[in-house]
Amino acid sequence: MPVQAGILQATLPLLEERARISEDDAQRTAARNTAALLRQTLDDRRDGRPVPSS
Numbered sequence: 001m002p003v004q005a006g007i008l009q010a011t012l013p014l015l016e017e018r019a020r021i022s023e024d025d026a027q028r029t030a031a032r033n034t035a036a037l038l039r040q041t042l043d044d045r046r047d048g049r050p051v052p053s054s
Contacts, residue, residue: 005045012038 012035019031044050 005042008038008042012042 015031015035015038019028019035022028022031
């Protein structure tokens with residue numbers, strides 16, 4: 001697994017925790033959406049599907 005994927009996997013719990021504890025609706029929503037996109041990207045990479053570059 002490339003280092004980048006490992007870093008992204010390590011970031012996921014932090015984003016999920018941020019979404020859980022944030023009192024700001026905008027921050028909570030942003031963290032939740034970012035975590036969902038990250039989870040999908042990691043799943044796609046694991047399944048061998050192409051991952052779009054930004």
